[in-house]
Amino acid sequence: MSDDLNKKGSQDRSRININEDHEVTYWTKKFGVTKKQLEDAVKKAGSTSADAVEKVLKQ
Template identity: 40%
Template sequence: MADDKSKKDGRDWAKVSASEPYEVSYFAKKHGLTSEQAREIIKKHGPTRSDADAAAERMKK
């Protein structure tokens, strides 16, 4: 089921969804990764944005 874009209570901002193409695309572009690399990071390190961001930064080094 698609996200309800009318609900803006802040619960969703701290997570990255590997099943939402636009979120994977944004995450990949933000870190200079391919979509597949982004999905792997999200699946391996979990959907918590801070954990996934840290893993992507380590991957770039």
């Protein structure tokens, strides 16, 4: 995801940046989880890959 919110180009939806509020909002809504659950899943996955985090959340 681009950090410049004014840019409307394609964004990197393959990585999760838990340090950016707008990304946390996007991913928590997409996965239907809380911020804490998202952070825990990123830690457990050992990666910021959206696919890896999604797999953890589906377990």
